[in-house]
Amino acid sequence: MGRLWERIKSTRVYRSIYRNDYPTTPRNQTLVILNSVLLHLHPVKVPRHAVKLTYTWGLGGASLLMFLILTVTGVWLMFYYIPAVPHAYFSVRALETDITFGIFLRNMHRWTAHGMVLLVFLHMVRVFYTGSYKPPREFNWVVGVNLLLVTFLLSFTGYLLPWDQLAIWAITVGTNMGGATPIIGKQILYLLRAGYEVTQNTLVRWYTLHVIFLPLSAILLMCVHFWRIRKDGGISSPIPLEEEAGKPVPVSPELQVAEQEEKPAPVG
Amino acid sequence: MAEDGQRREDKVFVWPYLVRIELIVALLYLLFFTLMSIFVNAPLRNLANPEVTPNPAKAPWYFLGLQELLLHMHPALAGVIVPGAVLVGLALIPYIDTRREGTGIYFTTPEGKKIALFSFLYTAVWEISLILIDEFLRLPQMPESAHGIGPAVKTLLTQAFYGTPDPTQVENMTILIPAITDVIIPSIIMLLIPFLLVLIVRRVWQADTREVMIALFSFFVASFVILTVVGSAFRGHSMKLFWPWEVGPPEEPLQ
Numbered sequence: 001m002g003r004l005w006e007r008i009k010s011t012r013v014y015r016s017i018y019r020n021d022y023p024t025t026p027r028n029q030t031l032v033i034l035n036s037v038l039l040h041l042h043p044v045k046v047p048r049h050a051v052k053l054t055y056t057w058g059l060g061g062a063s064l065l066m067f068l069i070l071t072v073t074g075v076w077l078m079f080y081y082i083p084a085v086p087h088a089y090f091s092v093r094a095l096e097t098d099i100t101f102g103i104f105l106r107n108m109h110r111w112t113a114h115g116m117v118l119l120v121f122l123h124m125v126r127v128f129y130t131g132s133y134k135p136p137r138e139f140n141w142v143v144g145v146n147l148l149l150v151t152f153l154l155s156f157t158g159y160l161l162p163w164d165q166l167a168i169w170a171i172t173v174g175t176n177m178g179g180a181t182p183i184i185g186k187q188i189l190y191l192l193r194a195g196y197e198v199t200q201n202t203l204v205r206w207y208t209l210h211v212i213f214l215p216l217s218a219i220l221l222m223c224v225h226f227w228r229i230r231k232d233g234g235i236s237s238p239i240p241l242e243e244e245a246g247k248p249v250p251v252s253p254e255l256q257v258a259e260q261e262e263k264p265a266p267v268g
Numbered sequence: 269m270a271e272d273g274q275r276r277e278d279k280v281f282v283w284p285y286l287v288r289i290e291l292i293v294a295l296l297y298l299l300f301f302t303l304m305s306i307f308v309n310a311p312l313r314n315l316a317n318p319e320v321t322p323n324p325a326k327a328p329w330y331f332l333g334l335q336e337l338l339l340h341m342h343p344a345l346a347g348v349i350v351p352g353a354v355l356v357g358l359a360l361i362p363y364i365d366t367r368r369e370g371t372g373i374y375f376t377t378p379e380g381k382k383i384a385l386f387s388f389l390y391t392a393v394w395e396i397s398l399i400l401i402d403e404f405l406r407l408p409q410m411p412e413s414a415h416g417i418g419p420a421v422k423t424l425l426t427q428a429f430y431g432t433p434d435p436t437q438v439e440n441m442t443i444l445i446p447a448i449t450d451v452i453i454p455s456i457i458m459l460l461i462p463f464l465l466v467l468i469v470r471r472v473w474q475a476d477t478r479e480v481m482i483a484l485f486s487f488f489v490a491s492f493v494i495l496t497v498v499g500s501a502f503r504g505h506s507m508k509l510f511w512p513w514e515v516g517p518p519e520e521p522l523q
Binding site for chain 2: 111156
């Protein structure tokens with residue numbers, strides 16, 4: 001068995017996929033991060049306090065997990081859901097009766113959606129109380145506030161789709177709030193409902209926002225969010241004392257090297 | 269094992285020390301939501317009917333804080349201006365508190381923790397009192413079913429200017445009266461609560477910018493939690509206050 005595994009690992013196909021051995025040595029523990037697109041979100045090493053559960057509570061990662069579960073279950077629901085007033089409700093009802101695991105996947109989508117709203121909010125609370133919005137992380141905090149908003153909107157647009165009493169009345173109440181905007185209230189209300197009432201037009205508009213526009217916005221913002229975590233120095237840590245004394249903080253190590261190279265070589 | 273990670277700056281390898289935690293936590297979340305999805309069904313009520321309004325008609329839970337505000341002030345204030353100001357305020361935090369000191373430490377200082385706790389209690393006392401006052405304050409001359417600070421002031425003002433305590437009987441009422449009762453009074457109260465909070469933490473704890481931010485952010489979180497809990501668990505028929513166990517599912521009138 002062990003020899004068969006060795007044989008597989010030495011094939012061209014295996015070597016073309018995995019470039020390093022199982023990470024048991026510092027070299028392979030480094031390579032596994034550098035060679036994998038997903039693990040590459042992480043640095044090779046993190047400060048010891050970053051792996052303590054009571055520092056981050058894993059809330060940002062858990063929010064991402066919710067988003068992934070929602071994407072998978074959401075695509076699956078799209079196979080069965082019909083965004084048209086005569087069919088929408090009955091296509092959701094059919095999940096309970098006609099479709100294998102239908103009710104389970106709909107439940108999963110619903111509960112993880114609530115979970116995501118809660119976790120994103122708690123993540124913001126954690127980031128605030130650890131002071132992780134402070135320079136140089138100001139902009140990433142702003143990106144995070146936008147992600148909170150997109151999360152609310154994703155959940156709210158999805159609320160209409162089952163087209164039951166809960167759905168249209170929650171959306172009627174919600175859009176009425178938007179319609180109270182001073183001066184342009186009527187226009188806002190018309191924009192939100194694609195008409196004067198919650199109708200077929202509203203359903204199509206909210207469905208499109210829910211399955212395409214808002215998820216893409218969330219993905220784009222998440223890309224910036226995760227990239228900026230790394231660029232802003234990784235997970236927030238207490239500032240070393242010499243930096244607190246006022247020494248300038250390098251923006252990025254690469255830039256430091258580049259600046260070194262730009263200096264003219266000392267002559268003779 | 270960990271020796272390698274400890275050598276420089278007390279850092280540890282992400283593989284395995286972080287990825288194993290991520291994997292276990294992800295599996296626990298997956299297990300939790302799988303079990304929940306097996307045992308608890310997502311709600312699906314009757315087919316939508318624009319003719320039949322359920323009582324009460326509620327937004328999703330995370331908007332019930334705003335819906336709670338709607339009961340106490342002009343809808344433009346509760347539904348647009350307050351949430352808009354909150355989002356802008358949140359985004360501005362790092363541009364007001366610009367010092368790096370205190371990054372990476374929960375509440376930054378022991379005082380920070382006390383300020384956060386105080387802010388939660390302070391906000392809870394204010395908001396629960398205001399909700400109760402708005403529900404139960406009644407002047408004898410107020411029209412039936414009217415209650416609260418705004419309507420009470422409105423009754424007094426219409427009595428003074430039009431000679432009748434019932435605002436619904438006044439034709440061509442000046443816009444000034446509803447502007448005072450629905451916009452100006454709630455705005456003053458909503459600004460007064462955080463303003464006094466800042467004064468107190470500055471006086472008692474000599475709070476710096478970070479600690480003032482902690483006080484204000486805690487005021488926001490506490491408000492969100494209190495208003496959401498009241499809006500979802502304590503509001504029943506006609507959006508009146510009930511105990512959570514008295515709040516049933518929304519009623520739908522028979523056609």
